[in-house]
Amino acid sequence: MQDLRNCPECDRLFVYMGRNLCPRCAEKAEEEFRVVKEYIRKYPGATVIEVAEATGVDELKILDWLKEGRLISKGLAKAAVFYCESCGTRISEGRFCRRCLDELNKAVTQTVKALKGEPEKRSEPGESRGRDRMFIKEKDARLGSDDDD
Structure with missing residues (x-):
């Protein structure tokens, strides 16, 4: 069954096809x-x-x-004067600020990849991602070792 609506401009009855006019x-x-x-x-x-x-x-x-x-x-x-619908930052066009658009795009991309079954990109050995570093603490020779007995 077709969706009939009244046009908000002229009040005529019309078949809705994705646009409310x-x-x-x-x-x-x-x-x-x-x-x-x-x-x-x-x-x-x-x-x-x-x-x-x-x-x-x-x-x-x-x-x-x-x-x-x-x-x-x-x-x-x-x-x-508009405000970002996500964070409230003042913007001059659109619905979202650049930062929120970037975050939204990143989330959508990750969701699409997850739905397609693509694994998340892992960093290559030697590639630094800041907080994901491993450190090896070497045993201090002055403290002695358990093997010296």
């Missing part, structure tokens, strides 16, 4: 995105408010595109 509103949103993208290319230092006023596109849509990572602009980033 009806086909008309989805096309309209893509056209607005193209207009904003063109404006940003032409005026790279423009702020969110300037872009919204010049293009007629709602500021919240522009901010959503920034947060989704679809738009990247130094001018837009100045006005936009």
Whole structure:
């Protein structure tokens, strides 16, 4: 059975296919995105408010595109304030800071390898990994040995 929903923009009934907008509103949103993208290319230092006023596109849509990572602009980033959804660090685009993205990518890679049955990479002999070093304590000759009896 198909999933029927009402479009949050126009309230029309539509068959949900992965995007929460009806086909008309989805096309309209893509056209607005193209207009904003063109404006940003032409005026790279423009702020969110300037872009919204010049293009007629709602500021919240522009901010959503920034947060989704679809738009990247130094001018837009100045006005936009987002926080990493993992650690709370202030960021200017996307949902996660670089450090949390790196940790997430590492965890996903390890999980995929584990699911595929690939063993974790072990260090080669002589390769130092910091805390995983072995030390051999030699017996001090001055203390004598048990073999001297």
